[in-house]
Amino acid sequence: MHSPAPAPGDPHFTSAVATPLVAGIDVATAAVRVVCLDARGTVYAEGRAALPQPVRDGGGSSEQDATRWWPAAAEALRQATAALPARGAEVTAVAVSATSGTLVLADGDGRPLGPALMYDDRRAADLNAEAQRRGSSRWQALGLTVGPTAALGRAAWYARHAADHPGAARLVHTPDLLGRHLTGEPVATDWSHALKTGYDPRAGEWPGEVLDALGLPAHWLPPVQPPGTSVGTVCAEAAAETGLPVGCDVRLGMTDGCAGQLATGAVAPGQFVGILGTTYVLKGVTRDLVTDPAGALYSHRHPDGWWLPGGASNTGGEALAHRAVERLLALDESAAARGPASCVSYPLRREGERFPFVAGAARGFTLGTPADDADRHRADLEGVAFLERLALERVAALGVPVDAPLYAAGGGSRSPLWTRIRATVLGVPLRVADRAETAFGAALLAASGTLHPSLEQAAAAMTGEGRLIEPVPEEKAALDDSYARFTEELASRGWV
Structure with missing residues (x-):
């Protein structure tokens, strides 16, 4: 686990030479x-500032006041920098990560010309369908599908409504806007935040044929660089607002999902992480681009x-989610005592599945009758684990090596x-x-190239060893039998 930062009086604390730090903004x-x-990954300080909730109209629109991003970021940075030991530590580099696909139309100086269109805004679903058709060969080579909420369609929607935004000159992702405030001038975007706006990281270019078909001005789109690239330094105005030192290096970040993966330590080829939150997400690293014909898997760079x-x-x-937290703790205890479930569950609480298989008709099921609540609870836990095993088998079938151990994150972990x-x-x-x-x-990402020579070395030094959880040999045979019933049922229903 990460130790608390040394403070005055601690033998490790020194005020003679400032300890170099990095700051991450989410x-x-x-x-x-x-x-x-x-x-070493020691947490010296943290900060937090609220943002206004997105305004959603129920018809697919999702907007947020983009002018609030910088004041909130500056406030959170002030909280963090004010908590640093006086003369004992100094932030030398900073990077920004944000939600994937959120963007806003801005003027030539990067000032928003209206509310940002959020990652889940669906107003441009028809334009995204057109983008999918126009660039089908490109997307196929990239292993990507342009979905209804992709930022590319929203960018084209802005172009269709340019008359409503006098002075429109550029499209800005959230980190781009913060980068401009931090450095005092426009900055490049990273190829992670640019992916859903249509950037092709395989070819290293914006999709000109798609932009032309959608009527999207190419000059609205920013230059693109790899995450971790230095794009400038903190200017005097930003330093006064945030407490960061003038000259602090500003480096490009990645989308929230990618940054969360890096934080687990899964940053080198063969390393994968299973993130068990509200939904299950599997992410990993491969040397080469792997495309999934079913479209269940896609890649950032x-x-x-x-x-x-x-x-x-x-x-x-x-x-x-339908069980109270206190009830979950009691059920975990009972389920641990009883051992493997007597029934098999696929605990899908909504319609359709998208990974590790794509099936709009998929529905949850239970094979057998649970003996009691603890048995049902145990079956649900096992069902999600079965889905994880199927996901890893899907990845293996695509020729992707997965090294042990599997990293794990998320509330379920x-x-x-x-x-x-x-x-x-x-x-x-x-x-x-x-x-x-x-x-x-x-x-x-801020530490890569500053505190450490590479991202891999930064992750090895800063993420910690975590907790290693070993399999339970005496339960393996029973769970293998239940997994076989699980996959046979999926196959019988035509979903895999």
């Missing part, structure tokens, strides 16, 4: 979070030029029982990450 939907770390394949299921912790079940079902140890947070991942 611009989430409802708040901005900041964390300051040293080269790694800062070092490798690839980050990932997929998100429609089931996960959501399967337990805090359950010792669930983590043991997952390890046993998979037959490999799980390494539960200490602090798999977006701001932490952004800080790792």
